[in-house]
Structure formats: C-alpha cells, structure tokens
Amino acid sequence: MLLIVGTVPNPSLPLVHGSVRLENDALRVENHRLPIGRGTPALAAAAAVIRRRRGGEEVFVLLAGDIGRGDGSRAVYEYLVKNLRVLSVDVLVFHYLQPDVDWHNKVLFAVDDMPRRPRLIADAGYMYAAKMSGQAAAYDIFTPDKGELAFLADEKAPHPFYTRGFLLHDHHSVEDLVHRAYTHGDAARWLVVKGETDHIADSGRIVANVTEPIWEPMEAIGGTGDTLTGILAALCASGHDFLDACLLAALTNRWAGHIARPTPATQIAQLVGVLPEALTEAQKAMKGETKRGER
Template identity: 55%
Template sequence: MLLIVGTVPDETFPLTIGPPALEGADMIINGIRVPVNRGTPALVGAVLAACQVLGQIPVTTALVGDIGTGKGSRKLYEHLSRELSGIAPTTLAFHYLQPDVDWHNKILFAAEEMKKRPVLIADAGFMYAAKMSGQAPNYDLFTPDVGELSFLADETAPHPFYTRGFILHQDNQVPDLIARAYEYKNGARHLLVKGSVDYVVADGEITGRISNPAAEAMEAMGGTGDTLTGLACALIESGKSIPEACRIAARVNRMAGVYANPTPASQVMDIILQIPKALARVLEDPNTDVRLDTKE
C-alpha cells in the first residue's frame, strides 16, 4: 500500500486517514472534498490518475489542515508515530509538513522498526526535516526542485531560509549541486531533481537527463512538481525500480503537459487529466524522445 502523508492549506481540515478518490477537480477522503490545485492534493490527484492505467494500487492518505503554523503537522506527526506500524505501508511518501526535526526522527524510527521497512520518499517540508536531522541517507528517494537541491547541497544551512545565495536556483549548476549534496551526506539513495531538465540520480551518479517534450508554460504553473512526485510514487508502488519509476514519471509529466497545451491561466488539474493518456503512451515506449545517460 502507498501511504501519502501531507497537509491541506485549510486549518479547519481535520486529521483524516483513508483512501482518496478523484471526482472532477476535487479529491475526496472520508466524504470531505478538497480542491486539487497544488500541494499534497495535487500529488494525490496524480497518483489516482496514474492508477487508471497502472491498475488498482492500494492508496491511503494521512492528511491534516495546516496553514503554516505547524499545529496540524505536529498533530499528524504524533498520530503517525503511534499508528504507523498498524497502517503497514509498503511505500511511504512524505510531502508538505512543517519541518520539525524531533518529530521527523520519531516518524523515521517508527518506519524503520516496522516488520517490513517501506520504501521511504520525501519531498517539500519533510525532505527539509530529513536533511536538517542528518538522516537523509536513510531515505530511498528525494524529489527536490533546483532551489531545494541548493539547500541539500549547502552543508552549513540549518534551514532553507539560510541557504547560501551563491548556490540558489542555478539550473546550470545542477550536477555540481548534486555532487555537493552527496559529498556532505545530504542526499537520499536516489534523487529526482525537477526542473527545465529533470535529473535522475542513484547513489550520487546522474543516470538520466530528461528534457523532452517541453511545455514552456508548465515552468510557471504551481503544482507540476507535485504531480511529478506523485507519478514517481505510484510507479514505485506498482513495482518499478526507483530509477525506472523516476525516468518514466519525468517523461509522463512532461507529455501530460504537452497534451494539456497549457497557458498561463491553466491549473494543475489540466495536467492531471492528461496523465492517463501520457502514461499509457510512455509505458508502451518509455524511450521515445527521452535522453538517458547522456550529457545535455
């Protein structure tokens, strides 16, 4: 089972655990509707869209409302530290949560004490906490964008706010940032670096660069990084190896963007609706127009 842990930007949203469904532009969990626009709902939406092609992968969400105060995140941390072994996920994806090193460690230890350790994936706030705790190498996959990679690469930064300016948002320095992240043991076993070029990394080595197709309007859309992470999660739970899942996810996310033909006014749901068509095509021919194991 894939367990997706994250937050909803609504402080009235209760701590809710259960299987999600996609209906129109909304995610529904235990009868509660949440708009799929960006953040964890967008990640979940991408997973559910992928399931239309991959089959009925068991998916459960653990969500809570948090508008940045950390109150909801702490409630979810506390609950999972007690109940994670009973949920028993095989793939565990952490997304938008307020970074908290102490609670992060409790959750990580609970996961590692499970009878069968799940595949551990972290993005966004939880990835920050993983790096800040010094536990990054215990994770199987991080999915940073270039700005987040800069934080992983900065061995002195205790928080993303303090990332050194000289390595911020430098797309052409991605290989150097990847090397720095691993040099200082701030990288997971695998990385999927999201950007104008998506990089697939295994144990510090770049094994894939995916730059095609390219829908330029996607660069300005919020939520497309969340859909990419969701696709990787679904593919890993379906049985793909992590590097293969990352390569396919990057290709599918890009192709869904092309199919959606986005404009600056487009929403991430426009991309999600195209995921089944894009995934079916890529699974039929994963290497079409994809540059793998080559230098750009």
C-alpha cells in the same frame, strides 16, 4: 499500500486518514472534499490516476489542515509515531509538513520498527526536515527543484532560509550541487531534480536527463512538481525499480503538458485528467529508447 502524508492550507480540516476518490477537480477523503489546486491534493490525485490506470490498489492519504501554525503537522506526526508500526505500507510519501527535527526522528524510529520497511519518498518541507536531522540517507528518493537542491548541497545551512547565496547562483550546475549534497550525506540515494531539464541521480552521479517533450508554459503552473512526485510514487507502488520509476514519471509529467497544451492560467486538475494518455505515450518513448540502447 501507498500512503501519502501531508497537510493542506485549510485550518478547518481535521486529521483524516483514508482512501481517496477523484471527483472532477477535487479529492474525496472520508466526508471531506479537497480541491486539486496544488500541494498534497495534487500529488495524491496524480498518484490515484496512475494507480487506477495500472489497475493497482487504492491510494491512501493522511492529511490535516495547517496554515503555518504547525498544529496540523504535529497531529500528522503524532499519528504516524503511534500507528506506523501496525500499518502495512509499501510506499510512504512525505510532502508538505512543517519541518520539525524531533518529530521527524520519532517518525523515522517508527519506520524502523515496521515489520517491513517501505520505500521512502520525500518532497517539499519533509526533505528539509530529513536534511536538518542528518538522516537524509535513510530515504530512497528526494524530488527537489534546483533551489531546494541548493539547500541540500549546503552542509552548513540549518534551515533553507540560511542557504548560502553562492550556491543559489546559476553558475553552479545541478551536477555540482548533487555532488555536494551526497558528499555530506544530505541526500537520499535517488534524486529527481525537477526543472527545465529533469536530472536523475543515483548515489551522487547523474544517470539520466529528461528534456523532452517540452511545453514551456508548464514551468509557470504551480503544482507540476507535485504531480511528478505523485506519478513517481504510484509507479514505485506498482513495482517499478527506482530508475524506471524516475524516468517514466518525468516523461509522463512532460507528456501531460504536451497533450494538454496548458497556458500559465491552466489549473493543475486539467493536467491530472490527461495523465492516463500521458503515461501511455511515456511508455512508448521508454520502449523506443530501450530498443536503441539509449537508456
């Protein structure tokens, strides 16, 4: 099972757990219709499209509404602590949840009690909780942008708000920040650093950079980082090793921009719709690189 965990900014959404169905520009979970704007719905939609394209099983989500008060996040945390031990999960993705170190640690204890440990992927606020707890190394993959990476790289910052300014300056390279994050145990084994260039790191070392294809308006569209994480999760659930999954996810997300030719006004649902074609092109590109020995 691929299970995606997060919240949506809808205070009327109760705790929901179930498989997702795509309905044009929305997700259907139980009897709830969630717009694919950005955030966890965009991540889940991208994962569902890729899983369907690969002939895989359904994608499951655990969601609740939360507009920053923390009530929805706490409901999600509590459900995980009570139920993870009896769930059969291959890949577990944590997304937008209010960072809470105590609840995070309880969830990680529940993961440790599972009969078979799933692959763990964290993005957005959950990376913050993992780092703040000192347990970042328990995760397989983080997917930060450079700003989020700066927080991971600041061993003294207890919260993203307190990231020291010198780490946010452009003169610090991604390589420098990756090294700092690993040196202090504040990163997962694998990092996919999202940006104009996508950097893939393994155990503190940059092992690949993905720069093409490039479609500059993609940088201005909210949710493209979410779709990358969703693609990555689906590929991990399909059995790809970590390096292949990271490379293919970065390429697929870029090909979606190349195919859809979005403008800054484009909605993320339009990019999700071209992901099957984008995956095909990315696979062709991967095969070409492998034949030339350029991996």
